[in-house]
Amino acid sequence: MATRRTFTLAALGTAVAAASSVSGAVVAFVLGPLRRRAPQEHVLLDAGPAAAFEALRAGAAAPEEILVERTVEDGYMTRRVKERFAIVHDGRAASGLAALVTTCSHLGCGVSWDAGRKAFLCPCHGGVYGPDGAVVAGPPPRSLTRLPLVVTGGRVQIDTSALDA
Amino acid sequence: MKRLLEFLESRASVTSLWRAFADEAVPVRGAWLYTLGSAALVALLVQFASGFALALAYAPTPDHAWESVRAIQTRLPAGALVRGLHHWGASAMVLFVALHMARTFFFGAYRRPRELNWLVGLALLLLVLGFGFTGYLLPWDQKAYWATVVGTKVPAALPVVGAAASRLMAGGPVVGAATLTRFYALHVVLLPLLTFAFVGVHLLLMRKHAHAGPTDGPDPREPFFPYQAARDGAVGLTLVLALFWLAARHPAPLERLADPTDTSYVPRPEWYFLPLFQLLKFFKGPLEPVGTAVLPGVSILLLALVPWLDRGASRRPRDRRLVLAAGGAGAALLLGLLYFGNLDSPKGSSSGLDPASQPPPDARLLGGLASYERRGCASCHGMDGRPAPAPSPGAGAAAGGAALLPLAARSHTLTGDAATLHVKEKSVKAPAEDEDGENPNKDIPSLLAYVEALGKDGARFSALPQPIRAGGAVIDREDCRQCHQLYGEGGRRGPVLAHLLGKRDKDWLVAHFKEPKKLVEGSKMPSFKFLSDAELSAMSDYLLAMP
Numbered sequence: 011m012a013t014r015r016t017f018t019l020a021a022l023g024t025a026v027a028a029a030s031s032v033s034g035a036v037v038a039f040v041l042g043p044l045r046r047r048a049p050q051e052h053v054l055l056d057a058g059p060a061a062a063f064e065a066l067r068a069g070a071a072a073p074e075e076i077l078v079e080r081t082v083e084d085g086y087m088t089r090r091v092k093e094r095f096a097i098v099h100d101g102r103a104a105s106g107l108a109a110l111v112t113t114c115s116h117l118g119c120g121v122s123w124d125a126g127r128k129a130f131l132c133p134c135h136g137g138v139y140g141p142d143g144a145v146v147a148g149p150p151p152r153s154l155t156r157l158p159l160v161v162t163g164g165r166v167q168i169d170t171s172a173l174d175a
Numbered sequence: 176m177k178r179l180l181e182f183l184e185s186r187a188s189v190t191s192l193w194r195a196f197a198d199e200a201v202p203v204r205g206a207w208l209y210t211l212g213s214a215a216l217v218a219l220l221v222q223f224a225s226g227f228a229l230a231l232a233y234a235p236t237p238d239h240a241w242e243s244v245r246a247i248q249t250r251l252p253a254g255a256l257v258r259g260l261h262h263w264g265a266s267a268m269v270l271f272v273a274l275h276m277a278r279t280f281f282f283g284a285y286r287r288p289r290e291l292n293w294l295v296g297l298a299l300l301l302l303v304l305g306f307g308f309t310g311y312l313l314p315w316d317q318k319a320y321w322a323t324v325v326g327t328k329v330p331a332a333l334p335v336v337g338a339a340a341s342r343l344m345a346g347g348p349v350v351g352a353a354t355l356t357r358f359y360a361l362h363v364v365l366l367p368l369l370t371f372a373f374v375g376v377h378l379l380l381m382r383k384h385a386h387a388g389p390t391d392g393p394d395p396r397e398p399f400f401p402y403q404a405a406r407d408g409a410v411g412l413t414l415v416l417a418l419f420w421l422a423a424r425h426p427a428p429l430e431r432l433a434d435p436t437d438t439s440y441v442p443r444p445e446w447y448f449l450p451l452f453q454l455l456k457f458f459k460g461p462l463e464p465v466g467t468a469v470l471p472g473v474s475i476l477l478l479a480l481v482p483w484l485d486r487g488a489s490r491r492p493r494d495r496r497l498v499l500a501a502g503g504a505g506a507a508l509l510l511g512l513l514y515f516g517n518l519d520s521p522k523g524s525s526s527g528l529d530p531a532s533q534p535p536p537d538a539r540l541l542g543g544l545a546s547y548e549r550r551g552c553a554s555c556h557g558m559d560g561r562p563a564p565a566p567s568p569g570a571g572a573a574a575g576g577a578a579l580l581p582l583a584a585r586s587h588t589l590t591g592d593a594a595t596l597h598v599k600e601k602s603v604k605a606p607a608e609d610e611d612g613e614n615p616n617k618d619i620p621s622l623l624a625y626v627e628a629l630g631k632d633g634a635r636f637s638a639l640p641q642p643i644r645a646g647g648a649v650i651d652r653e654d655c656r657q658c659h660q661l662y663g664e665g666g667r668r669g670p671v672l673a674h675l676l677g678k679r680d681k682d683w684l685v686a687h688f689k690e691p692k693k694l695v696e697g698s699k700m701p702s703f704k705f706l707s708d709a710e711l712s713a714m715s716d717y718l719l720a721m722p
Contacts, residue, residue, distance in 0.1 A: 043342050043343060043353065044339055044342055077436055082351075084237070084347075084351040084353070085347060085351050085353030085356065086353070087352055091435065092436045093435075116455075117325040117328040117329065117331075118324040119438075119442060120437065120440070121438060122438035133438070133439075133442070134321075134442060135456045136456060148459065149458060150459075151459075151461065
């Protein structure tokens, strides 16, 4: 019972099926970055000798910004990058210290410690964080991300397993 | 000629198509205001041509993007011009699309039956902004990087879909290699295709419904060609000339290489995103999506609905007071945000090539330049390898005054030992023997390298800032290459000397030259205390300027 109508419908269906399978493959590819990698098991980054942070542990010094090299997955490649952290005093932690990620929780600009105002300032939209990383003023919705620190063998190490989640 | 036209007409209706195009009756009143759309089209063509040229030399990877843009800007023939056209053309696109839209809005030309074309125009505006946003990242300089960090985070605060949208834009959790390839693909493949398709539809619909004409009163018409064509041409030509002037006088900026660890950088977007950027400052905490999504989304939706919100019979401004007042208020708000955003912006470095992004040449060449000067080579060969046209008889060296430029270009008439001998014999001032009894002629290899490079980009050397020239010469003289790699060449005992900017500052470098062991535990580097402070400072300047 091949009529003009069935032929048209069949042809249209085939064309739609072919087009959607191609678009399906393309869309799956474009959506690829949504798949998350399994979070890394504890990756400890060396932040320097514990002796260097003695005053900070006692709460007697201002937060200190450090640059640490870290291996990251960057798109199609794995590479070493420098990452900036702020080491701050943390009375509740066993180590007496915590590491803050210096990325503003608002829109991702880099914050830096202002010794004069005793706060972390964001250069983009005026976010202000206290020495513990809590929001003091401006648009940031959350405090700075805090990473646990461990002191082993006289070295300060940052636990980065919470990054890249 | 006539037969050719007849052939084209019979095979492709060329003449009839042209007649239909040229004889279209267009309004006489307000004719100059109708050139705004053509100006946007001219800008689009400039963008397409210059963008094609740029794509030939651009590499979309974090390791090469900045280098390739710098090569376009500083080394490739007409590179700075083409990039300047593309840079200013982008602003022209936004400007003329916006003005064209404002004109259409004021005339109420979106009314039935032209609703659909208003929507197509709105889509084109969004496409143009998409071009701006994706194009911006491509140079991978500081501005590119930080503006994109902010841009990809903007949707993140949206409920439910925010995180996914932000991840999809960046191609991963953070802005990086995948972001660059994504933006590149959008900028050079998808957006141009969509734009040309929409422009085609826009023009066809415009012709289908003809011009709406003035809002009231008489509406005399004249054929498009030659009257309106001449006005469009005049405006388009002026725009192209203006773009050339801007490209030549105000080169497209290229800031330092993107540095994710540099928290001192104060990012500011291009002017057409400044209102949005400024808006983001007003909404705090849980209200953030109001600034990032609700207000921009609602504005675009309102614009899209304009033809259905304003449906009266008369297009006269006095009958559309409410609509015009709303539109005016919106425009005033946008301009106000732009104004205050601009007030808040850091001054300086707004245009032109950031001096820090100009790479100094290899230290060896600067050492060669210093010894070229010290040995008095210039007295015969001229300062830049071109001897003075008519050397006075008293100069005494007319016979030896060969032009070095063609010499170097002919790839060394004098090579190896012969060149060395020539330098030793002819030097006006042989260098005095070093106190340490070092070989007084150890500078000759650098000198020869310099002479060879003169042929390629000689003009660049004399334009270098003095500290960079002096610093490179000291680095060459002290032979830092014994232990350090510079431009991929040298010993491996010490760290590679590259990408120091952002990692070290000048004070640190100077202090380190004096007492390396004090600053770096277990360092094997000898002290360079014996150099003058000026020399140490110049060396630091040179190192910090290196890519």
